[in-house]
Amino acid sequence: MSSDARIVKETFALLEPNADRAVAYFYGRLFAEQPRLRALFPPALDAQRDRVLRVLTRLVWSLEEPAAFEDRLRRLGREHRKLGLCREHYPAVGAALVATLRRFAADAWNPRVEAAWTTVFAAAARTMADAAEADAARTPPWWLGEVVGHERRRHDIAVLTVRPGQPLPYAAGQHVTVQTSRWPRVWRPYSVANAPRPDGALTLHVRAVPAGWVSGALVRHTAVGDTVMLGPAQGDMTLDRARDRDLLLVAGGTGLAPLKALAEQALAADPGRRIDLVWGARTAAELYDLPALRTLEAACPALRVIPVTADDPGSGGPHGAVPDALKRLEDLPAADAHAYVCGPAAMVARTVRALRELGMPPDRIAHDEPDLDAAVAGLGPVAAAGITRS
């Protein structure tokens, strides 16, 4: 790590006790200096603040690995195109960031520290802007999509099908961000629940979460014929990493979406590939997509769908928490299968640990939770492996 990078990492750590105040101060400075930038951000900044903090923290952590750092920056640059952020905005962002650090790093701040931050930020901003401009030559910043299907599967869950006005490239397992006209500039990620189709339509599984602006709008206030905005596809939870291994897909709730897309994609390429899809829900009534999964299963003998209910022992199938139920299931694929896990963060952490205890090596377990290793470690040591099932 360069000495500038080390200084940046050390001073950033000083913000931690005051992280919320520091991010609020950052936005205050930025909008006071550059009021026109306010229009690029959502009306309420609460969720935005948390996100900025998470993104900055991950970026600073990745400073030790220059390739990962640059890769993250390029992704961020591309992602920010949909907000309208461009090269000329970065100096104001850098100035607000340095002002924030100067205030919150207090005694640790000196000209050497300021020079390190200025150098690292300028290089980072250049990488982001270069990536955004290269991307602009190939794809739009966002896509307009027409809602062509809207099924309320439960009071709080809808399955929407959206057809983008122009091709939106993605791979099974990736997610897109969505903005509704009800909440301008508020974007939320949803996984695409289908393998790419000839008509380019994307199916999304949305649960309206309490006080969820976009999820509530999509479930309760959206109908066929409406339009939404879609951001570019992102995410690494794709099939490339599994090559032609058997697949064990473990989903919780609407975390089913990307795993259903992976199953469709894998079966389209090889109908004989063994796929076990374990899908957990709290009650049988929450298995909102079971009829569609059973139809897929009937058409593909290599696919086995195993619904697991947590609080509903009368529902017929296995019950209990998904990670525990997994350990009790007979005839799971062999340890050389590849697993994909998606659902609530705590369920993903517990499931990853259960799979490790079943003998599955960490590099064969894919998930989309950026801070999962810390969460799994927080659950205590993994028990000795060794149950290798066939």
Ligand SMILES: NC(=O)C1=CN([C@@H]2O[C@H](COP(=O)(O)OP(=O)(O)OC[C@H]3O[C@@H](n4cnc5c(N)ncnc54)[C@H](O)[C@@H]3O)[C@@H](O)[C@H]2O)C=CC1
């Ligand atoms: N809609 C989408 O496209 C996607 C959603 N997700 C995530 O999937 C999650 C789905 O949430 P909901 O549908 O509300 O799921 P939910 O809260 O209804 O739970 C689904 C399953 O996870 C289990 N579970 C929940 N908490 C657990 C814990 N602490 N330990 C062990 N098991 C636990 C439940 O027992 C149940 O079997 C959300 O966190 C969402 O962000 C992830 C990717 C895509």
